[in-house]
Amino acid sequence: xxxxxxxxxxxxxxxxxxxxxxxxxxxxxxxxxxxxxxxxxxxxxxxxxxxxxxxxxxxxxxxxxxxxxxxxxxxxxxxxxxxxxxxxxxxxxxxxxxxxxxxxxxxxxxxxxxxxxxxxxxxxxxxxxxxxxxxxxxxxxxxxxxxxxxxxxxxxxxxxxxxxxxxxxxxxxxxxxxxxxxxxxxxxxxxxxxxxxxxxxxxxxxxxxxxxxxxxxxxxxxxxxxxxxxxxxxxxxxxxxxxxxxxxxxxxxxxxxxxxxxxxxxxxxxxxxxxxxxxxxxxxxxxxxxxxxxxxxxxxxxxxxxxxxxxxxxxxxxxxxxxxxxxxxxxxxxxxxxxxxxxxxxxxxxxxxxxxxxxxxxxxxxxxxxxxxxxxxxxxxxxxxxxxxxxxxxxxxxxxxxxxxxxxxxxxxxxxxxxxxxxxxxxxxxxxxxxxxxxxxxxxxxxxxxxxxxxxxxxxxxxxxxxxxxxxxxxxxxxxxxxxxxxxxxxxxxxxxxxxxxxxxxxxxxxxxxxxxxxxxxxxxxxxxxxxxxxxxxxxxxxxxxxxxxxxxxxxxxxxxxxxxxxxxxxxxxxxxxxxxxxxxxxxxxxxxxxxxxxxxxxxxxxxxxxxxxxxxxxxxxxxxxxxxxxxxxxxxxxxxxxxxxxxxxxxxxxxxxxxxxxxxxxxxxxxxxxxxxxxxxxxxxxxxxxxxxxxxxxxxxxxx
Numbered sequence: 001x002x003x004x005x006x007x008x009x010x011x012x013x014x015x016x017x018x019x020x021x022x023x024x025x026x027x028x029x030x031x032x033x034x035x036x037x038x039x040x041x042x043x044x045x046x047x048x049x050x051x052x053x054x055x056x057x058x059x060x061x062x063x064x065x066x067x068x069x070x071x072x073x074x075x076x077x078x079x080x081x082x083x084x085x086x087x088x089x090x091x092x093x094x095x096x097x098x099x100x101x102x103x104x105x106x107x108x109x110x111x112x113x114x115x116x117x118x119x120x121x122x123x124x125x126x127x128x129x130x131x132x133x134x135x136x137x138x139x140x141x142x143x144x145x146x147x148x149x150x151x152x153x154x155x156x157x158x159x160x161x162x163x164x165x166x167x168x169x170x171x172x173x174x175x176x177x178x179x180x181x182x183x184x185x186x187x188x189x190x191x192x193x194x195x196x197x198x199x200x201x202x203x204x205x206x207x208x209x210x211x212x213x214x215x216x217x218x219x220x221x222x223x224x225x226x227x228x229x230x231x232x233x234x235x236x237x238x239x240x241x242x243x244x245x246x247x248x249x250x251x252x253x254x255x256x257x258x259x260x261x262x263x264x265x266x267x268x269x270x271x272x273x274x275x276x277x278x279x280x281x282x283x284x285x286x287x288x289x290x291x292x293x294x295x296x297x298x299x300x301x302x303x304x305x306x307x308x309x310x311x312x313x314x315x316x317x318x319x320x321x322x323x324x325x326x327x328x329x330x331x332x333x334x335x336x337x338x339x340x341x342x343x344x345x346x347x348x349x350x351x352x353x354x355x356x357x358x359x360x361x362x363x364x365x366x367x368x369x370x371x372x373x374x375x376x377x378x379x380x381x382x383x384x385x386x387x388x389x390x391x392x393x394x395x396x397x398x399x400x401x402x403x404x405x406x407x408x409x410x411x412x413x414x415x416x417x418x419x420x421x422x423x424x425x426x427x428x429x430x431x432x433x434x435x436x437x438x439x440x441x442x443x444x445x446x447x448x449x450x451x452x453x454x455x456x457x458x459x460x461x462x463x464x465x466x467x468x469x470x471x472x473x474x475x476x477x478x479x480x481x482x483x484x485x486x487x488x489x490x491x492x493x494x495x496x497x498x499x500x501x502x503x504x505x506x507x508x509x510x511x512x513x514x515x516x517x518x519x520x521x522x523x524x525x526x527x528x529x530x531x532x533x534x535x536x537x538x539x540x541x542x543x544x545x546x547x548x549x550x551x552x553x554x555x556x557x558x559x560x561x562x563x564x565x566x567x568x569x570x571x572x573x574x575x576x577x578x579x580x581x582x583x584x585x586x587x588x589x590x591x592x593x594x595x596x597x598x599x600x601x602x603x604x605x606x607x608x609x610x611x612x613x614x615x616x617x618x619x620x621x622x623x624x625x626x627x628x629x630x631x632x633x634x635x636x637x638x639x640x641x642x643x644x645x646x647x648x649x650x651x652x653x654x655x656x657x658x659x660x661x662x663x664x665x666x667x668x669x670x671x672x673x674x675x676x677x678x679x680x681x682x683x684x685x686x687x688x689x690x691x692x693x694x695x696x697x698x699x700x701x702x703x704x705x
Contacts, residue, residue, distance in 0.1 A: 027389040027426060028358045032375070034367050034395025038348035040260070041366050042083065042293050043131045044283050044339045046072070046300035046316075047265055048119050049087025050137055050179065051095030051556075052482060053315070057303030058115045059322035059479045061696030067448045068317055068327055072300055073126045077446035079316055079333045080340030084123055085133040085264060085296045087179070088160050089114050092138025092509030093485040093559040094179075096308040098518075100476065100487035102160055104504050106142050106152075111163035112472040113489070118700040120170050131294070131345045133264070134160075135176030135209060137512040140505070148510045149184035154194040161200055174204040176236060176264060179512065183208045183218055185228050192231035206236035209264045211243055216250045222257060229257060236264040241282040246290035254291065263295040268332075269313045273408040273432075276335030280378040280434050283339055284362040288354055294345075305482055307525045307658065309556035322480070323694065324455035329447070334411035335434065337445075338404065342366075342374035342438040359386030360431070371397045374438035382431035392423045399439040401425070406434040412445045457524040460681035460688040465490055465499040467692050473699035479691070484553050484561070485509075486518025486663060486670065493676060494537065495623070500676035503663035507670055514558035518670055519662040521561075523680055525551055531683050532659040533629035533640075537674040538570035540622045543664030544673035548630040549657035552581055563657050564612075566630045566639040566647075567664065572620035576612045576630075576639045576647045578654070612649035617641045625676070633683055 048054060057068060071078035089099035100114045111117070123130060136148075136157070144150025157175060164170050175195075177188055188207050195203055208218055215237040222229045235254050240246060240263045246254075254261050263286050268278045279297065286292040302315030303322075312318060316333035343366050350373075353365035360382035367373040373396050379386070392398065403415040407430065418425045418437065429435060436443075457480075468474055471490035477483075478490055478501060486505045493500040503518050527549075536544040550563035562581040568574050620626060620641075629640040635652040638645055659680050664671040681688055 027387040029389050029391065030353060030363070031391050031393065032350065032353045032365055032373065032396055033393035034350070034371060034373065035393070036353070037351045038367070039291070039293055039351060041343065041345065041347045041349050042260065042262070043081070043345035044294070044336070045081035045083030045085070045130070045296045047085045047087070047296050047298040048300050049089070049094070049099065049116065050265070050298050052097030052099050052304065053299045054115055054119055054301060054303040055097060055482045056305070056322050056480070057301055057319050058118065058475065058477070058700050059697065060319060061322070061325050061694055062698060063696070064325040064327060064451070068301060068319055069122050069126065071317060071329060071333065071446065073123045073130070074446070075127050076341050076442045076444060079336035081336055082129070082340060082343065082345040083131045083133070083294055083296055085135070086116055086120060088134045088136045088157065089116055090136050090138035090509060091140050091487050091505040092511045092515070093554070094137030094512045095310065095556045096304045097482055097484045098138065098486060099483070100489060100504070101140050102163055103156060104140060104487065105506060109159065111167040112701055112703065113476050115475045115477070115700055117164065117168045118475065120164065121168055124170055129344060131173045132170070133174045133176070134172050135179045135264070137179045139510040141507040141509050143510060146510065148178060148181065149187040151190055151194070153187065154191045157191065158194050158198045158200065161203065162198070172203055174206055174234060176209045177205070177207045178209070180210055180238065181512065182210065185218070185221070185225065188231045189227050204233035205231060206234035206262055206264060207232045209236045209238060211238035213244050216246060219250050219253050223253065233259065235259050235261045237261070238263065238265040239267055240286050240290045240292055242267045245285070246292070251291045260294070261290060261292045263290070263292040266295060266297050267314065268297060269310070271313065273331045273406070273411065275314065275330065275332040276406060276411065277378050277380045277432065277434050279332060279335035280338055280376065281362060281380050284354070284364050284376065284378060287349055287364055288356070288362060293349065305521065305525070305658070307551060308482070308553055321454050323458050325452040326454035327451060331411050334406050337412055338376055338406065338434045338436045341443045342376065342436045342440060344368070357382070357386060357429070359384065361429070367396060368440070371395060372439045373397065374436060374440065377429060377435045379429050379431050379433050382429070385428055385430055387426060387428050389424060389426045392420055397439040398423070401437045401439055402441065402443060404436045404443060407432060414443070458691070459524070459527070460685065461523070461679070462688045462690050463678040464690045465501055465676060466690065468499055470699070470703055471499070473701050473703050475700055479693070479697070481520045481522050483520045484559050485516065486520070488518070488520040488661065494674060500674050502674045503670065503672050505670055506672060507668065508665065516558070516560050517662060517665040519547065519561065519660050521547070521550055521553060521658050521660040523658040525658050526656055527658065528656045529632050529634065529683055530680060531629055531631045532680050533627055534661060534678045535625050535627050535676040536568065537625050538568070538622055539672065540570055541666060542622070542671040542673050543567050543569040544628070544671060544675070545662040545664070546628045546630050547660030547662055548632055549654040550660050551654055551657035563654060563660070564630060564637060565662055566628050567662070568617065568620065568626060568628055568641060569664070570620070570622045572617045573614070574617050574639070574641060574646055575614040576637065576649055578610050578612055578651055580608045580610060580653065612637065612651055613639070613647035615646040617646055631683055
């Protein structure tokens, strides 16, 4: 790629110094008229959620936590996005993990639980003009007695909106029916009626947010169903760029009904600058091809562990290390900046001043209510330099234009300004570049110089949960645990003083993806030989486990892990299990030991569990506390209960991985065990000092108000 850019630069220099313009680079004329037909622009941005995408971000110390948020959401600083969509948490896995619901049960209501309220508050404080949107992926299993499309779900949504408004002082601009889970006309009508009846008549409803080729099939039915047409304010769909654009017929029907088209989730999974330029291409083509006027990409900040799916692509910032404060800004962030720092929600697309570049690439033009305008161009598909001549007509500012460019070598660099003469100006575009031209000012390439170096997860580690005097101030979540499914929350220790952690979801969720059992992970996937232990308390019928050498937590569609666990039931039954998951055969090439291990397993299907041993532990009864420990020494795995070995096995399938805690699943309910005194340390070493908050690590909520 770099060699190609050098040749492009040579061509451009020759053309400029000789004054020659080849026939294929004859200027393309772009006419800009502010009084031409336009469409309301309602923002570009990101999704937070669709997985527990900020679970580690909340644990970052200051000032790094604020720096990360500034880089994404502070106007005219970094990405400066104008739209945010959040997942309304529902206790179930929705790609990387789960976030705790505000209503685990029908009679439960807690508006401090989780960190989504905090994210929305922080974003809104940085940019009061940002547009906010939300929808559910998973949801608690009590809703509709197992059927999401119900009045229960409509009420559930409204109660979340009430907490957001009345407790946290924020209101959404729009809400979806449900993320990628089909179509229900009756539910859309119920939700619209419930929103209106509860004082949320200004919250617009988008539907139905699906991604397959039939994602717009419901649109024609809206013409025949007045109640449905009145219920749905926005035609929402996913991956218009990555999968299939809205047809001309859909766009004509949308215009006839006066309904905007939104892309409520697109995807760009690429590396380096290729991700940045493709994001701009995605935004441009969403409007040019589909008429979409609000576009959000999944997802914003990678505050997750590296073993979780999509941990590096597509987020714009990697925030994997709160214990060190280290984070990384990806090139992709500057692709968003080429839109975010030059436009605002509430501007207008100039329809006739958007389209394809003759030499390869796309461009869009937007204007502000004050007659400022911006042109955003990308030349991803160009083979050589190309010239454009802009003719600026009525209704637009005649001011000087700033010019910012990104390419593979340098991102978001200000160029020489352009002064139109007689309402005209020209610009030569290089291939594989992004350009933003604007009569606005104040843009900058923001950043911070004090990013700490990365460090490994603190080892040994001992979490007693006693440092959380007010769990509500932390959203009920301890530092560094990442729930993959279920809700592992700080609570009062039963039968005595102090704090502990409990899995708080009582029944299986209305899952967004294939389901398994609730578990949470912590630590470093490079750990090899170590001991992980925790005290557990079980109610009748419950089971709980400690996990070790966890090296995989699913693909994003399903969350069955790879690793080991030691499980104890309230009846004293104990078993040591290896979870083999589904093997990626590409990793087996040339790896004879792993091939042999897989061949020796009788069941290597996804979720295949192999018992390495089982035992009955005397004296175990419901309501008592017992310590579970897994000890890893090379291929020898020892399971201990209350300090006594109960199972020993040899297995060399997994050599390294993180620690975790697991709650058992029964036929219709989930175990809700208590966990305390989580320890991870070298084999045979003494108990380490308890973990406490690092300097700068602060709660996310002020509960004194």
